[in-house]
Amino acid sequence: MKTSVFSMTGLAGSLCMLCGTLYAANASAASYKSVGNDPAVMYSAPSERGRKVFIAPRGMPVEVILNQDGWTKVRDATGDLSWMQTKALTAKRNVVVTAASAIIYAAPADTAAAVATAEKNVLLEWQAAAAAGWVKVRHQDGTSGYVKASEIWGE
Template identity: 50%
Template sequence: MTFPRLIAALTMTLATTASQAYDFKSVGAAPVILYDAPSTKGGKLFVVPRGAPLEVVLAYGEWLKVRDVNGELAWTEAKGLSAKRTVIVKTPNLKVRAAPEEAAAAVFTADKGVLLELSESVAGGWIKVRHRDGLIGFVKQSEVWGI
């Protein structure tokens, strides 16, 4: 295979991989810096607070290309992320229900941007979540980002 063909094949492979997210992770115990390149010498774009979910779209050695809740793509070091799963509320005044059904009583209300810990996925498009205050309930997957 010629060098230009090899480069084209690698580029197509990376483009295909980058278009499909394969995982969500959360920022670990300390905030992480997002860069414009997979290097600490790259430009610093912004800082993501601890606990925030990030969608991993590409792994490159010890670096991950991630998408944040706003859809922005950037690079961060893999060591700063955790397998613990969190989600961010997408809608204002989201009612977190006592059971995975619309008619269930509201346990609490979460505003847009609130971070919730993902406990488990439930059938029918619902997930079980936990607020940092210890309250537990159910929300539709479509009402949060990070899953």
């Protein structure tokens, strides 16, 4: 069986190259969203008068911390907190690979067939939580399967 290897490309990959060390969040109590179709400015305060701290590329996953008057306080994969306009976020969830390489399996088990490999910082669309410790994901090319939750952020 042929397996695919995904590498980071484009703006989203460039963003994640800047990530360095990644923050491990407690997924059981977290709420995640992704930046919508356009890049979004991340601010130091819930106002356009706040300091611009980063331009988040489309699809970037964020953890929602607080909503306030059209603004959302978010945590990114590095653990940094900032504010974004709520309208810049979408309910569509993406995750980012944090392991050096994550195997995407046909079923949520180490013994299942490998369908693809995703390198560190590749964005995958979150599909659903699966068996304990597993997440169903889909790559932008349509390949889908299961990845270990410990190898991604944004779940």
